[in-house]
Amino acid sequence: MVGTNVNILFQNALKIIEEELSSLSFSTWFDEVKLIELKDGIATFQVPMAIHKKQLSNNYYDIIKEALNQVTGTNFDLEFLLEDEINVNKEQTSTQVSIQEEEVGVPSTFLEKSNLNSNYTFDNFVVGNSNKFAQAAALSVAENPGKMYNPLFLYGNSGLGKTHLMHAIGNYITNNSNRKVLYVTSDQFINDFININKKDERGTNYNYVDFFKNKYRNIDVLIIDDIQFLGGATQTQQEFFHTFNTLYDDSKQIIISSDRSPDDLKLLEERLRTRFCWGLTVNIFPPDFSLRTEILRKKILAGNFEQDIPEDVIEYIASNIGSDVRQLEGSITRLVAYSTIMGGASITLDLAIDALKDFINKGVSEKNDIARIQKIVAEFFQINVEDIRSKKRSANIAFPRQVAMYLCRVATSESFPKIGTEFGGKDHSTVMHSVEKIENEMKVNQDLANIIDKLKKDIG
Ligand code: ADP
Numbered sequence: 001m002v003g004t005n006v007n008i009l010f011q012n013a014l015k016i017i018e019e020e021l022s023s024l025s026f027s028t029w030f031d032e033v034k035l036i037e038l039k040d041g042i043a044t045f046q047v048p049m050a051i052h053k054k055q056l057s058n059n060y061y062d063i064i065k066e067a068l069n070q071v072t073g074t075n076f077d078l079e080f081l082l083e084d085e086i087n088v089n090k091e092q093t094s095t096q097v098s099i100q101e102e103e104v105g106v107p108s109t110f111l112e113k114s115n116l117n118s119n120y121t122f123d124n125f126v127v128g129n130s131n132k133f134a135q136a137a138a139l140s141v142a143e144n145p146g147k148m149y150n151p152l153f154l155y156g157n158s159g160l161g162k163t164h165l166m167h168a169i170g171n172y173i174t175n176n177s178n179r180k181v182l183y184v185t186s187d188q189f190i191n192d193f194i195n196i197n198k199k200d201e202r203g204t205n206y207n208y209v210d211f212f213k214n215k216y217r218n219i220d221v222l223i224i225d226d227i228q229f230l231g232g233a234t235q236t237q238q239e240f241f242h243t244f245n246t247l248y249d250d251s252k253q254i255i256i257s258s259d260r261s262p263d264d265l266k267l268l269e270e271r272l273r274t275r276f277c278w279g280l281t282v283n284i285f286p287p288d289f290s291l292r293t294e295i296l297r298k299k300i301l302a303g304n305f306e307q308d309i310p311e312d313v314i315e316y317i318a319s320n321i322g323s324d325v326r327q328l329e330g331s332i333t334r335l336v337a338y339s340t341i342m343g344g345a346s347i348t349l350d351l352a353i354d355a356l357k358d359f360i361n362k363g364v365s366e367k368n369d370i371a372r373i374q375k376i377v378a379e380f381f382q383i384n385v386e387d388i389r390s391k392k393r394s395a396n397i398a399f400p401r402q403v404a405m406y407l408c409r410v411a412t413s414e415s416f417p418k419i420g421t422e423f424g425g426k427d428h429s430t431v432m433h434s435v436e437k438i439e440n441e442m443k444v445n446q447d448l449a450n451i452i453d454k455l456k457k458d459i460g
Pocket residue numbers: 120124125126127131156157158159160161162163164165295325326329
């Protein structure tokens with residue numbers, strides 16, 4: 001298989017590879033690499049210089065192979081060729097990777113690129129009920145950095161678009177002003193901080209201190225992703241506290257993301273959590289069915305695939321793949337890869353069912369299972385699934401628990417006693433009571449009826 005699709009598959013594999021490497025290594029070794037062909041179990045790459053052959057086959061072979069496998073579901077052997085060799089060897093079946101030391105040149109790109117990902121913009125962020133508040137808040141911050149909401153704290157489960165929105169803010173600001181934006185994950189912050197404390201023989205490593213101060217203080221916008229990983233590193237928290245204060249006092253915009261709310265960042269110092277709530281805290285929720293289909297449609301358009309993907313296939317994916325947008329994207333890639341590997345077979349519902357059976361089967365075996373419903377309901381209300389299964393009686397847990405019990409009753413064939421045991425050992429009359437209560441409430445409360453409807457769709 002050759003052409004656009006190969007390129008699309010490789011772009012997806014590159015995203016996976018990029019996550020594994022430092023940005024310097026990634027841009028050095030992968031910027032100018034092209035995937036030329038996937039054929040007879042061999043993936044052929046064109047590389048710019050001989051040194052790339054050596055690096056890629058010695059140090060990155062497994063990473064590339066694994067990434068291609070994740071995207072295509074197929075194991076390929078890898079072959080790296082220079083442009084000349086591709087033209088000369090076109091007819092030859094296989095070429096050994098052999099490099100003479102003296103061929104080895106120096107790669108051109110040793111400069112670190114901007115750490116913002118230009119693919120993540122507001123334009124390609126699809127907005128629906130579950131994320132419209134987050135998107136609006138992000139856009140206001142992008143338009144008025146340091147003025148509207150400081151800090152902006154975005155939280156929600158993995159795969160719901162937090163990182164996307166943060167890069168979108170950064171890209172918007174750099175495209176519309178001269179402000180300096182720094183995007184880091186809390187891991188990178190911790191690493192930089194650890195480097196400061198590496199002492200040389202004389203005591204402190206002043207270069208690193210300067211580097212750190214310059215990197216984190218000499219900016220206008222700090223975007224820090226996945227702050228939950230800062231928990232536990234006490235000294236780093238103190239340093240982050242100082243960084244935060246310095247920037248904040250200077251009216252520099254700070255944007256933070258996390259997989260949970262500031263209150264639930266138990267490992268973080270109180271004074272940090274308090275500061276995180278000074279600005280605006282926004283929760284981003286899992287996409288409902290209609291947003292899932294919308295996202296799929298947009299991704300398909302943006303993907304420019306050779307084949308059409310019909311509406312029934314989109315609905316099939318949207319109703320079977322839950323809430324993680326990353327998985328929605330993965331399913332399209334898998335589908336296109338499958339069709340292409342099958343010689344360009346047109347994408348029908350049957351083909352989709354076949355192509356996605358690994359993806360979706362997992363879902364089916366759990367389908368209508370109590371644990372799955374508990375997870376979906378907990379996700380929706382942003383509480384811990386353990387709490388739903390516990391005896392805790394606080395209202396913020398009791399109500400979602402009643403909703404979950406109701407859904408278990410209508411969406412599974414489980415008995416009242418069985419449902420009771422799965423919800424903190426309640427007896428069957430409590431379950432019956434909860435189910436009745438939700439049924440009655442739905443009749444008079446349209447909002448609740450809508451929520452239940454949406455959850456039912458999510459359950460499938
Ligand atoms: P998180 O940081 O919350 O784990 P990401 O921002 O990494 O999630 O999103 C995962 C993937 O899903 C990314 O490729 C992102 O572009 C995509 N995505 C998430 N939400 C949306 C959306 N509303 N519209 C378009 N793409 C989205």
